[in-house]
Amino acid sequence: MANNMEYRYLGRSGLKVPVLSLGGWITYGSQVNNDMTFQCMKTAFDLGINMFDTAEVYATGQSEIDMGEAIKRLECKRSDLVITTKLYWGGKGPNDRGLSRKHIIEGLRASLARLQLEYVDVVFAHRPDTDTPMEEIVRAFNWVIDQGYAFYWGSSEWSSQQITEAHMVAQRLNLIGPLCEQPQYNMFHRERFEKEYQPIYKNFGLGTTIWSPLASGILTGKYNNSIPSDSRFAISGNSLMERMRTSLSTDEGVAKLEKVRQLSVIAERLGATPAQLALAWCVKNPNVSTVITGASRPSQIVENVRALQIVPKLTSEVIAEIEAILGN
Ligand code: NDP
Numbered sequence: 001m002a003n004n005m006e007y008r009y010l011g012r013s014g015l016k017v018p019v020l021s022l023g024g025w026i027t028y029g030s031q032v033n034n035d036m037t038f039q040c041m042k043t044a045f046d047l048g049i050n051m052f053d054t055a056e057v058y059a060t061g062q063s064e065i066d067m068g069e070a071i072k073r074l075e076c077k078r079s080d081l082v083i084t085t086k087l088y089w090g091g092k093g094p095n096d097r098g099l100s101r102k103h104i105i106e107g108l109r110a111s112l113a114r115l116q117l118e119y120v121d122v123v124f125a126h127r128p129d130t131d132t133p134m135e136e137i138v139r140a141f142n143w144v145i146d147q148g149y150a151f152y153w154g155s156s157e158w159s160s161q162q163i164t165e166a167h168m169v170a171q172r173l174n175l176i177g178p179l180c181e182q183p184q185y186n187m188f189h190r191e192r193f194e195k196e197y198q199p200i201y202k203n204f205g206l207g208t209t210i211w212s213p214l215a216s217g218i219l220t221g222k223y224n225n226s227i228p229s230d231s232r233f234a235i236s237g238n239s240l241m242e243r244m245r246t247s248l249s250t251d252e253g254v255a256k257l258e259k260v261r262q263l264s265v266i267a268e269r270l271g272a273t274p275a276q277l278a279l280a281w282c283v284k285n286p287n288v289s290t291v292i293t294g295a296s297r298p299s300q301i302v303e304n305v306r307a308l309q310i311v312p313k314l315t316s317e318v319i320a321e322i323e324a325i326l327g328n
Contacts, residue, residue: 005048012205
């Protein structure tokens with residue numbers, strides 16, 4: 001793995017993660033075939049991206065299957081990789097979703113079978129489950145760690161209060177609390193990451209694996225004038241993508257695209273693409289442990305990794321310019 005990748009500690013732990021990682025939502029197991037999944041993961045791995053994120057719900061399990069196949073084809077040592085998956089939406093049965101002890105244990109066993117792995121490095125609670133007692137959730141994640149199915153556990157889209165409660169319960173029981181949170185964070189979506197979580201980064205040594213750093217591609221500028229037919233917003237039959245596509249024509253969507261146009265001018269001046277500027281901006285935040293990127297083809301990964309060269313160019317003057325455009 002000869003590369004210039006930066007590796008950061010995932011919160012207050014000894015686990016190092018690449019500052020850019022790669023996830024399979026929308027793409028692997030659905031938008032692209034399993035060979036393209038491999039091509040993307042191989043390109044990423046060769047550039048130092050050794051962390052891959054998936055979830056039991058992605059393409060109803062097919063993402064884990066295809067990414068698991070690709071992991072085998074990488075022909076590297078398991079210890080060279082950091083693999084993460086997420087549990088919450090496992091199926092249609094009454095016990096197939098949520099964070100009961102039953103679903104956490106059964107769900108993780110099923111994920112591991114699809115991935116063809118003995119363990120994942122981090123297992124996430126994909127969403128909070130306010131119907132299941134926090135003690136049950138904390139005990140179940142500790143149990144799967146004790147069994148060797150996972151090394152750490154984390155939350156995704158939990159509030160600061162829920163993360164705090166999990167730590168309080170874990171401390172009372174002398175168990176391990178969530179090491180990291182997986183929140184959305186990008187130039188257009190900042191509030192929770194920058195304000196609400198602020199006290200808990202230090203209090204609990206919280207690491208973060210942030211998602212949708214390009215706001216699903218909007219920050220690349222590819223949607224400024226139309227919807228390219230080979231982009232995720234052109235996928236038919238996916239209601240979420242169709243909603244996101246439609247949202248671009250609302251007043252808010254039009255205003256966002258105008259901001260992307262203005263950001264493109266800064267990017268060009270710095271010798272960067274808009275995608276690289278948006279990723280570099282995320283990497284610059286020291287509370288970010290890893291930026292989970294998405295890619296439907298290897299060329300995007302090659303472009304996105306070059307964002308690391310742009311980070312030093314984000315001086316306080318440039319950041320101020322960006323802030324003036326974002327206005328959030
Ligand atoms: P991004 O916001 O980075 O969007 C990625 C998509 O943007 C790509 O699939 C591609 O789509 C397009 N793209 C990427 N790079 C470029 C480029 N250089 N030029 C042009 N287009 C580009 O991230 P995602 O929304 O995919 O999220 C990343 C990961 O985060 C997911 O895979 C998943 O692992 C995780 N995630 C977690 C969630 C959670 O609830 N915990 C929720 C959502 C995601 P295309 O080619 O089709 O246009």
